[in-house]
Structures are given as structure tokens and as C-alpha cells.
Amino acid sequence: MRALLSALGRVGRGIRWYMTTLMGDTAYSTYVAHHRRHHPDEEPMTERRFWRERMDDQDRNPGARCC
16 A cells, blocks of 8 residues: 555655646756756846846747637
């Protein structure tokens, strides 16, 4: 029983990770981690500015999306 619950927990965490990554919820934290690794002496963008620039970029280059 314990093994089954553990497996279900792993599956649930995997699904949550997949959905948050797919929807872009982790984009800012990924950006900050990358920025700190590659540009440690520079301040990263604020979260507000990051999302604004991301949305502006998507508006300029729509690519494959439904709307």
C-alpha cells in the first residue's frame, strides 16, 4: 500500500511539473536561474518587466498559437 501511495505521489508531482512548465508558470524562475549563472554581476529583470517583454515578443512573433 505504501509503495502504491508513493507511486501515485510521484505521478501527481510529474503531472504538476509538466502542466506548470507547459503553461509557462516557471518561465521567470528559469530566467532568473539562467541569468544568475551566466551574468552574476548583473541584476535580472523584475518579474513584471520579464512578463511584459515576453508578451510583447509573442505579439511581434506569434508563431504557432491558436489566438
